[in-house]
Amino acid sequence: MRFVIIRHTERDTTDPHHTKNTNMDISENGVKIAENNASELNKLFNLRNFTIISSPLKRAVKTGIIFSKILNVDTEISIDYRLIEGQTKPPYMLDEFDEGMRNVGIEYPESFDNIRKRIELLFSDIIKKENDGVILITHGIIFNFILQNFFNNYEFDLDWDKRGNHPSQYFPPYCACAVVDIDNDNKSHAKLVWSNCLLMV
Numbered sequence: 699m700r701f702v703i704i705r706h707t708e709r710d711t712t713d714p715h716h717t718k719n720t721n722m723d724i725s726e727n728g729v730k731i732a733e734n735n736a737s738e739l740n741k742l743f744n745l746r747n748f749t750i751i752s753s754p755l756k757r758a759v760k761t762g763i764i765f766s767k768i769l770n771v772d773t774e775i776s777i778d779y780r781l782i783e784g785q786t787k788p789p790y791m792l793d794e795f796d797e798g799m800r801n802v803g804i805e806y807p808e809s810f811d812n813i814r815k816r817i818e819l820l821f822s823d824i825i826k827k828e829n830d831g832v833i834l835i836t837h838g839i840i841f842n843f844i845l846q847n848f849f850n851n852y853e854f855d856l857d858w859d860k861r862g863n864h865p866s867q868y869f870p871p872y873c874a875c876a877v878v879d880i881d882n883d884n885k886s887h888a889k890l891v892w893s894n895c896l897l898m899v
Contacts, residue, residue, distance in 0.1 A: 699825055739769065783836075
């Protein structure tokens with residue numbers, strides 16, 4: 699089964715209170731970044747019959763809308779709270795997301811182990827549905843944890859914002875993308891098909 703894993707595009711930080719608002723919109727430059735990356739992906743792969751699943755946050759959903767239009771994906775975008783950014787910091791999420799997060803077992807503070815478990819469960823549930831393929835729109839930390847779930851060793855082909863040695867402190871570029879083929883019967887058999895930001899080692 700093929701997965702396309704994408705980090706959302708650039709956030710709009712023009713609002714002086716953006717650091718207190720986790721549900722930021724995307725910037726004008728972010729629209730261009732998403733359009734360019736989606737066009738590149740569209741030239742390489744036919745993803746028309748894929749399903750798009752997004753984090754509920756605005757910047758992820760709007761990234762998904764841009765990719766959906768350019769990739770000519772037929773289905774509507776589905777929302778899954780297991781793709782929401784890691785809740786390892788003190789609570790600052792808007793109340794509108796609290797119930798959705800609780801329904802998938804996300805509580806404050808969220809441990810890295812819980813992030814890993816929710817990703818594993820998400821992939822297990824998707825594979826059971828036997829989709830043609832799935833495009834996941836998520837956040838930097840989750841993007842990194844997903845890759846670590848399948849690959850022990852990879853290097854960054856582009857400059858990542860590394861603020862420490864833990865995956866939660868690695869921030870991939872906006873619209874970072876990885877196309878991964880996974881054996882439905884053995885999830886440990888995964889192959890990186892293409893990426894705009896990664897090198898396998």
